[in-house]
Amino acid sequence: MDEYVGLPRNHPESYHSYMWNNFFKHIDIDPNNAHILDGNAPDLQAECDAFEKKIEEAGGIDLFVGGIGPDGHIAFNEPGSSLSSRTRLKTLAMDTILANAKYFDGDLSKVPTMALTVGVGTVMDAREVRTHLVLVACVFSRLVGIDTGIESKETFVLQVMILITGAHKAFALYKAIEEGVNHMWTVSAFQQHPRTIFVCDEDATLELRVKTVKYFKGLMHVHNKLVDPLYSMKEN
Amino acid sequence: MPSNKSVSDAPIVQFTNCRILRDHWLQREDLWVREGKILNPEKLFFDEKGSADVQLDCKGSIIAPGFIDVQINGGFGVDFSLATDDFKSGIDLVSQKILSHGVTSFCPTLVTSPPSVYHQVLPQISVRNGGAHGAGILGAHLEGPFISREKKGAHPEHCLRTFEAGAFQDLLNTYGSLDCVRIVTLAPEMKRSSEGNEWRDGQRSHTLCLFPGHSVANLSQAEEAVQHGATFITHLFNAMLPFHHRDPGIVGLLTSDKIPAGRRVFYGMISDGIHTNPAALRIAHRAHPKGLVLVTDAIAGMGLAPGRHTLGQQVVEIDGLNTYIAGTKTLSGSVATMDTCVRHFQEATGCSVETALEAASLHPAQLLGIEHNKGTLNYDSDADFLMLNDSLYVQATYIAGQEVWRQDASGM
Numbered sequence: 243m244d245e246y247v248g249l250p251r252n253h254p255e256s257y258h259s260y261m262w263n264n265f266f267k268h269i270d271i272d273p274n275n276a277h278i279l280d281g282n283a284p285d286l287q288a289e290c291d292a293f294e295k296k297i298e299e300a301g302g303i304d305l306f307v308g309g310i311g312p313d314g315h316i317a318f319n320e321p322g323s324s325l326s327s328r329t330r331l332k333t334l335a336m337d338t339i340l341a342n343a344k345y346f347d348g349d350l351s352k353v354p355t356m357a358l359t360v361g362v363g364t365v366m367d368a369r370e371v372r373t374h375l376v377l378v379a380c381v382f383s384r385l386v387g388i389d390t391g392i393e394s395k396e397t398f399v400l401q402v403m404i405l406i407t408g409a410h411k412a413f414a415l416y417k418a419i420e421e422g423v424n425h426m427w428t429v430s431a432f433q434q435h436p437r438t439i440f441v442c443d444e445d446a447t448l449e450l451r452v453k454t455v456k457y458f459k460g461l462m463h464v465h466n467k468l469v470d471p472l473y474s475m476k477e478n
Numbered sequence: 479m480p481s482n483k484s485v486s487d488a489p490i491v492q493f494t495n496c497r498i499l500r501d502h503w504l505q506r507e508d509l510w511v512r513e514g515k516i517l518n519p520e521k522l523f524f525d526e527k528g529s530a531d532v533q534l535d536c537k538g539s540i541i542a543p544g545f546i547d548v549q550i551n552g553g554f555g556v557d558f559s560l561a562t563d564d565f566k567s568g569i570d571l572v573s574q575k576i577l578s579h580g581v582t583s584f585c586p587t588l589v590t591s592p593p594s595v596y597h598q599v600l601p602q603i604s605v606r607n608g609g610a611h612g613a614g615i616l617g618a619h620l621e622g623p624f625i626s627r628e629k630k631g632a633h634p635e636h637c638l639r640t641f642e643a644g645a646f647q648d649l650l651n652t653y654g655s656l657d658c659v660r661i662v663t664l665a666p667e668m669k670r671s672s673e674g675n676e677w678r679d680g681q682r683s684h685t686l687c688l689f690p691g692h693s694v695a696n697l698s699q700a701e702e703a704v705q706h707g708a709t710f711i712t713h714l715f716n717a718m719l720p721f722h723h724r725d726p727g728i729v730g731l732l733t734s735d736k737i738p739a740g741r742r743v744f745y746g747m748i749s750d751g752i753h754t755n756p757a758a759l760r761i762a763h764r765a766h767p768k769g770l771v772l773v774t775d776a777i778a779g780m781g782l783a784p785g786r787h788t789l790g791q792q793v794v795e796i797d798g799l800n801t802y803i804a805g806t807k808t809l810s811g812s813v814a815t816m817d818t819c820v821r822h823f824q825e826a827t828g829c830s831v832e833t834a835l836e837a838a839s840l841h842p843a844q845l846l847g848i849e850h851n852k853g854t855l856n857y858d859s860d861a862d863f864l865m866l867n868d869s870l871y872v873q874a875t876y877i878a879g880q881e882v883w884r885q886d887a888s889g890m
Contacts, residue, residue: 252520262520267508273527 243308243317245281246354247331255345256281279329279358290329290358297364306365307403313337314414314427316404318359321426327361362431365402402438404429409445416449488513490522491879492530496865498541499835500855509541511861514878518857536865539873542835543853544582544862545816546842548661549619549712549746549773551587551789553780558586559790561598569603573612575781577883579815580838580872582862583614583852585660587775589790590622590633597654605658608862608877616846617660620653621712624664625692631717632803632810633692634791641668660846663712665693666703687846690728692717697730704737710845711745713775714762715754716809732766744845746773747837749823750814752799756826763827771845772819772838777801777811821870831870 245257253259258278266276277296283289297303313321313335320335334342339353346352406415417427419440424430432438447455493509500507510517510530522528552558554575556568569586576584586603588596600618608614622630623639630638641648650656690703691712696719700711711718711728719727726733731743747770749759763770774780779787779796786795786804789811793804796813803810814822816838824834843853851860861879864872875883 251524258524259520262523266523267519270529273523273529276523278524 243279243306244357244359245279247281247286247356247358249281249354251280251282255342281354281358286331286358290331293329293358293360294364302367303365303400305401305403307405309405310411310414310418310429311338312341312410312414314417314429316362316365316429316432318357319362319428321428323362323425323428325366325423325425325428325431326363328364329358329360332357332359362428365400366431366435367400400435400437402432402435403441404432404438405441406446407443409448411446412449415440415442415446420450420454486513489531490517490528491532491534492519493534493536493541496536496539496541498855499543499832502836503832504540509855509863511879514861514880516855516857516859516861521857539865539867540831540835540870541855542864542866543839543843543855544613544864544875544877545580545772545820545838546616546846546853547576547581547584547774547776547816547838548616548710548771548842548845549587549621550576550581550584550776551589551811552778553776555778555782555787557778557788557790558599559588559591559595560788561595565599565602569615570612573608573615576613576816577875577877578872578885580817580820580864580866580875581613582608582864582875582877583616585616585619587619587621590625590630590637591790592637593652593654595790596620596652600653600655600658603658605660608882610877610880610882612882614862614877615658616848617658619661619663620659621663622692623652624649624662624668625717626665626667626694628694629665629692629717629719631692632789632792632794632808637791661687661689661710663689663691665695666690666708667693667695667699693728694719695728696725697727697734700728700731701734701736704731704734704741704743709741709744710771711743713748713753713773714745715758716748729762732762732769742769742844744769744771744841746771746775747823748773748775748812748814749819749826750774750799750812751822751826753809753812759823760827763823763829767829767833769841770837771841772816772823773842774814774816774819775811776813776815780813780815782813817870817872824870834870835866 249256251258261278277293279293280289308316310316315321315338318332318334318338319327320332320338323332333356334354339350339355342353343350414427414429417424418429419433421427421430423433490510490512493511496509497504498507498509508519510519510522553572556572558569562568573584588599603615603618605617606615622633623637624641625633625638627635627638639648639652653659687709689708689710689712690700695703711731714729718729721727721729732745734743737743745762745766747754747759747762749772753775777787777789777794779794779801784796784798786793788794792810794801794810795804799813801810801813802808820834820838823829823837824831840849840853843849852862855863862877864876865874866872873885874881
């Protein structure tokens with residue numbers, strides 16, 4: 243879903259490297275089906291427009307997987323991004339640069355200050371999907387489009403899955419789901435998406451109301467009862 | 479697997495389920511090879527949208543760069559210092575047999591011999607790539623005859639020479655052609671020996687290296703040799719003055735502070751357990767671990783049954799792992815194989831597997847200045863590598879990405 247601008251593609255911190263090392267090299271995907279924004283393209287806006295076009299040509303996104311930043315951003319849609327934005331060039335917020343510094347030897351001057359990113363609007367798009375593009379991102383704000391040619395049973399609605407772990411993301415999660423939809427916490431836009439899953443660990447729920455956490459945990463219990471009557475019998 | 483779509487139609491082989499030695503540690507990674515070179519799979523994926531044509535399961539083996547032996551005098555009955563009629567087939571035999579020891583490149587070594595031997599033998603040695611026919615030849619190593627009388631070791635005294643008469647011209651006359659010669663071991667304390675460096679510097683493209691060995695040089699003379707370009711000590715401890723705390727001699731180069739910046743002094747070690755006491759091996763290793771180069775200094779008897787064999791103009795006797803000049807207790811070469819040396823080195827020093835493997839691959843490549851091509855598994859270097867088990871026994875040898883030797887099931 244994003245890539246730094248100006249960072250060499252083979253730099254160990256580029257998202258191309260990240261996707262290769264953590265995902266692509268472990269699976270047998272056809273390289274033609276992997277699309278990552280090129281942060282070194284001669285015309286960056288054209289690169290972004292082409293990316294939007296590729297998504298459209300593939301018939302839309304079936305599954306979007308991502309994480310959130312401590313400032314509640316999704317991809318690099320920093321606080322203040324328009325909620326109807328499309329793939330474009332963004333300047334990174336100081337929060338993000340500070341969070342990334344640890345990957346660049348703690349040297350702030352080495353951290354890229356700009357990135358190409360899908361927009362909030364790009365992800366919120368729900369349209370009829372006629373072909374079977376599965377757009378799978380990896381965790382922690384990296385998105386890539388992959389066409390696996392899998393038959394998708396859900397042909398119309400985009401599925402969004404956000405993964406949030408760790409206490410440092412707790413406040414952002416609170417802002418994302420317990421407060422209103424707000425362009426200062428862009429991931430909150432997903433409250434308005436018909437199919438969104440937020441996957442969290444305990445630490446990430448530290449800033450939520452006890453009532454909220456209990457509610458969602460309670461859902462699991464009901465779910466288990468529905469899927470496995472034997473299980474619920476064992477519980478009793 | 480879909481085949482690659484790229485500028486090259488050559489097949490891509492992916493070695494999986496292995497641990498490769500890269501960046502000085504054994505990593506769980508796949509090794510990709512195309513057209514005899516190590517391939518960068520990330521570049522292949524993103525730039526060429528390519529993928530492997532063949533995947534080989536290495537069953538958990540270690541993959542290391544092929545070993546490079548810069549000092550080997552012969553083996554399997556072949557003596558590189560003997561000008562026989564079938565010399566060429568002899569060198570071919572050795573280069574083929576040492577594949578099973580994990581050696582993918584070597585420098586055939588000639589001990590001190592009369593000029594006639596050099597004139598006959600050297601033209602028959604040619605620098606060539608390795609392959610199914612055998613390990614690659616990087617160039618000849620001429621050990622002597624310009625060495626010290628007091629430290630001749632097993633070299634025949636009557637063939638020793640000095641530079642007094644004609645300086646470096648003498649050397650050229652003795653050897654004849656220097657075209658295929660990579661290394662010359664000589665005693666740096668000999669008068670006029672430094673003129674060799676001027677000669678070498680005058681030759682634009684020659685890659686000749688002049689190394690101190692078989693010498694009674696003190697530390698300053700050795701340091702001077704280093705300042706003039708020497709980068710290797712031929713078999714450390716052997717055939718040189720012993721370490722003394724007020725004049726460390728050549729051994730002192732390991733920790734000398736007069737080495738020019740950016741240069742490193744390498745030193746050969748014959749780690750067969752005989753040429754050097756393991757404690758001495760450990761001292762050298764701990765003093766200067768990055769300079770240690772494993773060599774076999776193997777002689778014709780290597781790979782053969784114990785008994786008498788030749789070493790140039792001398793007769794040597796093999797008794798187990800010991801080889802002496804017949805009738806004496808003077809060590810003369812060894813019958814150790816390179817993989818035995820690697821294992822012994824690892825055991826004696828307790829060093830890591832990576833260190834042991836690099837002493838036989840990366841360090842000799844750095845010594846000869848060929849590490850961009852050989853001695854590593856870096857992208858774009860030659861795909862000369864070995865598959866080893868955890869005890870560092872060679873299971874298979876590859877040159878330019880082709881399997882050239884494999885341990886068969888019976889363990890032969």
